[in-house]
Amino acid sequence: MSITPDPQKHALGVSMKRKEDPRFLQGKGRYVDDINLPGQLYMAIVHSPYPHAKINSIDKEPALAVPGVKAVITGEDLVAAGLGWLPTFHGFDKQMVLAVGKALFQYQEVAAVFATSREAAMDGAELVEIDYEPLDPVVSPHEAAKDEVVIRSDREKSTNHIYHWDVGHKDETQRALEAAEKVVKQRIVFQRCHPAPLEPCGCVAEFDTMGRLHFYVTSQAPHVYRTALALVTGIPEDKIHVVSPDIGGGFGNKVPVYPGYVCAVVGSLLLKKPVKWIETRTENLTTTGFARDYHMDVEIGAKADGTVTALRVKTVADHGAFDAAADPTKYPAGMFGIVTGSYQFPVAYAELDAYFTNKAPGGVAYRCSFRVTEASYAIERAMDILADELDMDPVELRKKNFVRKDQFPYQSALGFTYDSGDYHSTLDKALERIGYDDLLREQAEKRARGELMGIGFSTFTEVVGAGPSKHFDILGIKMFDSAEIRIHPTGSGVVRAGTKSQGQGHETTWAQIVAEELGLDPQNIMVEEGDTDTAPYGLGTYASRSTPVAGAAISLAARRIREKARKIAAHLLEASPEDVEWTDYKFQIKGVPTRSVTMKDVAFAAYTNPGDNEPGLEASYYYDPPNMTFPHGTYVAVVDVDRHTGETKVRRFLAVDDCGTVINPMVVEGQIHGGLTEGYAIAFMQEITYDESGNNLNPNFIDYLVPTSLEAPKWETDNTVTPSPHHPIGAKGVGESPNVGSPAAFVNAVMDALSPLGVRHVDMPLTREKVWRAIQEAEARRAISAD
């Protein structure tokens, strides 16, 4: 149960109830589709039914004949207006807004219809007549690599290959693998999945009488949208006002700029009316940013005693028809370099080749800091496979190879400097809480009876807080974040940040940071985000970067206020500023607790009696982080597998996280519950699959599976605290850890359950059928070897 913090005591580390909740609880949230402007039109999009097809002609007339339909635009219209292409955040490619000449994936946007009602827009969209000439689709990245059919004719090079990237020491790694006493190698596929927030993407675009664009949109990064819109449309950036109102979940899906947004802006300009576009669920699942789709060959070299000596990972990445990965790093594979995980690999090498296919573009993070989930899953699975082949307890293998507490800051073989960590303590805490020894005994008994029970571990390390400007940018913009704080005369205030909560609770946690730094009541610190007219320029909320970056900016802006306040306090106390100290949430003359003033006193004085100081009490801070932060954790899953149907029951799941200093334990626990449920979904249910002809088989919530309250396991959580040494309050970010860390724990548990049968690896999602098939094949193998 949560409580309200006492402003005279700590505001940090308190489970304060969320300030934003009363409006959500009463149906008074303001999401994009709740915004209705007078005279607004509705837009519907026409999608390609073919994954790869020449577009011979488009006839708008039947659609225009539908009552209520006002206009239809096509790719050619946009090209004529110079708006045919969108820049992608990855920086290696651009994306067609509406298909011109060819459609490159099933459901690609081909035309946009504007009408007076939602229904009429859809009626019109149905009637746009398009003459397609189907072409051979390229569905697998391995096929794409052959370049037999080249998908993108607009690019200079006639190939499906997008880029090659590598990091680490190729030759040394090769030598170390050759010299290793044990080498394990496994192809591990992290399937294509989709973040699927419950609120689909959407926008309302309106040009006011001054020609200024007001753009209400489901965006995790409103400022970046403003800049992107300015770049795409040529509208001066001061004439663009982007508002992200309440956002119904994002998980990375609401980072990229989508074609529908550009079409809505164009429609609004053309028709001189506000235009609303709200995605259907099908549009969300088939056209907006997917996640993962990495095919990884992982090799670990080790000594016979389990000491790891080398890691090599070769990845083939499927990026779909455009390289629209929302990846702001200067590295094509994002932060995949975290693939050495929590372990001391003396040498490592990772390389990746990315390809175009006739599938939806994307590669956004699904609650993941740019490919960290793929990396984490790969290493945590591979460590278990190594343990299995060495006949070692996977826990012992991990302990043996962990980076030790005294080694931080730790330089990894692939170049990251891990800020802090205490892997052994976190693991020990997990082992004790889960009762590992008892579980092992129970498992032995069950195995003797032929029952399949598994215990799976994941001891992951993440890298979040994008990021230091030397390594990150979007469209050239550095990945800093920002805060502006104003303290009002009566001691309340407002903090504005460049981030945008989509459920993370910033209205509460940002207030707690300010309250902690300034000794004010967090209930009276208002938080504003998402409006580019008022919020300072920031790069937004994703990749667990809000707390590591904006949280730091807020803290440091508050400290700037404190420094100014100290001078005013000195004036009030008739002392020199050097003699005034901030202690116990108030200013006092050093060593004289009886002579003190509160921040509230100072705030009033700032406007009424500032002395020789400049009046007012406000500050801003743009924070360029010196390093990433490295949260870590130990997750344990306990599962029972039904050998006849392949059904897996997750009986227990314990997450012990270390995200450094905790601002609000209740909010952190909520983030972990949510991320674990997404991890569960990925491990067991979720996949965007395409058939051999390139048809998307999961275009709705009937076939793209979101777990319900009955499938979602009960979560047990705990934590350890290893503060980040470089973050002002020692916080590291937590939103993604559960999604990054949990898939491996689930899969390791199921593989542990199946290990008596000799099953080594099954790719996610671990559907009943896949598990059943693995059991059948293992039993068939055993039957043959028994003969």
Next chain:
Amino acid sequence: MFPAAFDYLRAHSIEEAAAALSQHGGDARILAGGQSLIPAMRFRLARPTVLVDIGSLRDLVYLREESGFLRVGAMTTDARLERDKDVRARYALLTETSDVVADPVVRHKGTVVGSLCHNDPAGDWAAAALASRAIMVVRGPSGERDVPIDEFIVDSFTTAVQEGEIAVEVRFPTPSARTSGAYEKIERKVGDYATAAAAVQLTLADDGTIAQAGVAITALGPFAMRVTEAERLLLGQRPSEDLFRAAAEEAYRLADPNPDTRGSAEYKKNMARILVARGLARTSSKLHA
């Protein structure tokens, strides 16, 4: 997504509804619970030009035992059946089925008769109706007729209901004291249609042999199917593991599923065997409890 336009008629009597159907022919559809029809219309997979809403026909809302049958009216929801104390006490198969049809909110609007009329190849009620030997009551211009469920199910999404006719009731025979049943369903998550499912109902004679047997499978062929050979094997025999295994083997033989996103044909076919065996075993253990 939004349905294509249609005309809406609210029927005030069954006769009025039937007349509207006759008048508009194949373009008209009955709107009962709408839980299958409306999603299909939103995806524009169904495009009736006339909807005849029978939702306000309160005289079609009933659930009562009468002359050896549980009579369920056409507007009686899944939720009503799910909650009925008498059903839960004595209709084991119906109880278990009603717990897993669609999801708990959808069950408040979805109807048992509507589901049977929709006749999705993976529908749950069809299997339960087959195993319990239900009878459909169909009303048309020439009066009312009883149609055994085996004749009612004609093909995927096709039933014996003729143009101008309306199914007004389903009758489930009241089980004797020594009857029990089970519904075994593999679903990917709550709210999903079955990947494979089996409905089982057994009645024991005084000597402990099986006096009546109902075994049906769904999502394992073009429509829900009675496993006649399994029923034949079970009749007159004493329940045993071997007997159930042999009966389940018949379900495996009969199953002819299509591969889809829910699973391969091979997996589903194998599950037919597992689910029927489990359903029989559970039913038997309930009878011997």
Next chain:
Amino acid sequence: MTKQRVELNVNGEIHEIQVEPRKLLAYALRDECGLTGTHVGCDSSSCGCCVVVLDGETPVKSCTMFAVQAEGHDITTVEGLAQGGQLHPLQQGFWDQHGLQCGYCTPGMLMTSYAMLKEYPEPTEEDVRKFLSGNLCRCTGYNNIVKAVLQAAKALGAEKSEPETTAADD
């Protein structure tokens, strides 16, 4: 296509609207009645963001029902839960237990729970999980939602045991 007049009784207030027969109830509530608390998250009746309660007891997915069908029913939406400026115990429970994050599924969760507690005032954890299984949430992982509903059940039970409230209910 012709619009027709439909009278919707929502949270005790009559809304006279003109809609096509194909207007889904969820959109009638949102776009015609201005009650945007009822959300839409899918097209397949899967997510439950749009759940409203009919006649005080029946939860329905308002995206899978036409507005014309709702005539003659009392509709309760999330906007009708709080009374006299006081949060409903369910709303209080969700707040206390951190049963919401982005808030998008919350109205549907509240309305399904509201109907459930009318029917089953003393649910177990398993009951709550079962009843809410037609409502999706992407943020919370459900654990805190379940706690919130159990807290509300307790609070409502305590309210009921006060004689004054019992009399009012009768």
